Amino acid sequence: MGSTTGRRERLRAETTAEIKKVALELMASGGPDAITLRAIAREMGMTANAIYGYFATRDDLVTTLIDNVYTSLAGAVQAAWESAPALDPAARIQAWAGAFRNWALTNPEGFRLVYGDPVPGYRPPAGGAAPDAAHRVCTGLTALAAEAWPYAEPRYADGDFEWSDFDPGLLDKVRPAFPDLPPAAVALALRIWSHLHGLVSLEIYGHLRTQTLSPEKLFRAELTQLIRSLGITAQG
Amino acid sequence: MGSTTGRRERLRAETTAEIKKVALELMASGGPDAITLRAIAREMGMTANAIYGYFATRDDLVTTLIDNVYTSLAGAVQAAWESAPALDPAARIQAWAGAFRNWALTNPEGFRLVYGDPVPGYRPPAGGAAPDAAHRVCTGLTALAAEAWPYAEPRYADGDFEWSDFDPGLLDKVRPAFPDLPPAAVALALRIWSHLHGLVSLEIYGHLRTQTLSPEKLFRAELTQLIRSLGITAQG
């Protein structure tokens, strides 16, 4: 009885998963714009309208994809961070940042989906997994900042940041994990993030191509300088 | 005779200008996705196909708009730079960066058009005014870096950058203007740009909203830290 009840649900879950899988494949081969309900349905041998049984609207589907992709990014950088030696801030930063750039280069469409203007007219909803993943990313960076803070504090302790300057949802994740960290360190983490994001974003969108022929060298220089600017002297 | 010859050309130029104007208005009110030939034609009381007499394709029109908008951005930051005191690197940087962020906040759709993925399926062409404007932006930043270089050199002179690491078209503009500048300074300028771009891009696309409630404070902190990291001690 319970098994027959579960059958429809199982089929439903499988179909949902297939829709998402096909959508990601379409995105990988044709960019975010290739995510169309009709193309997905064509690929699956269905009618476009059948998808409305699983996602209320195309933007709903895109939101789900963003959530998935963003979560995968957050997992990738977190895994890189964890696999680096714990007491070596420079190595941690390099691992984290390298994983971020590698993920973006491996998955440029995913990067565009998450950080760009993924689909015509799409506007991100308020809640969902994406802000969560963003918080995970930022929390990971805060971990980097926390490990570097003993070195960096004298240089960054100024700046009149207060807890009220940050999103409460982010602080809920950050403050329990790093109780001793001041607001300035969270600001530092955000700024480190923006540095990495800026460079990778320019590279992914091709705006660096008209300037430099070796974005990787630029990225490495950025990391070197970042680590030095944090006052980290140990070798990673 | 010459005047009658010029008449059609004048009308043509006016129509071309109106198409661009209407397109920019549509973009300002409805985002880059609102730039559709049919909407423009509707607004102008024409048929959509009439536009094909002025632009070979929709992407051609978008390219022209990007060129215009990018050029306006380049002009805005350059004007800000020029209006700041010449011997005060900190003030110059603050003026330039502030103008960049202000332009982006005032004209977010333009920012998306220039730095994002402006229109479904659009791929930027190789040449045109956009790379020129990008070079102007980078040259402006190189001017900042050049003014700061006397302070910054000891910290940034390392990094094994060579002239071959950069785009020749960019160097053609940069090297004549700053003959004594080493490649490391150009790399520094690019990195400064990526910092500013990263922060502003996150803010424009709303990815900062899930983290901080005061992006401006973050931006100011970034500038303060940037100026300090360049070794500039004078007050601007």
Next chain:
DNA sequence: AGGAAAACTATACGGCGTGCAGTTTTCATA
């Protein structure tokens, strides 16, 4: 005045998201 060229319209095709009505399949219950 006449003819070429330019500007523009009309029509059509295929693609898109999506609403609505109808049909088939699935499954709990009487």
Next chain:
DNA sequence: TATGAAAACTGCACGCCGTATAGTTTTCCT
């Protein structure tokens, strides 16, 4: 096990889009 509701799905339609082709009107040079 027959039945009726709910779920899954199809078909059709509408209005949007870019754009190709063909035909029409306007403009200008000779």
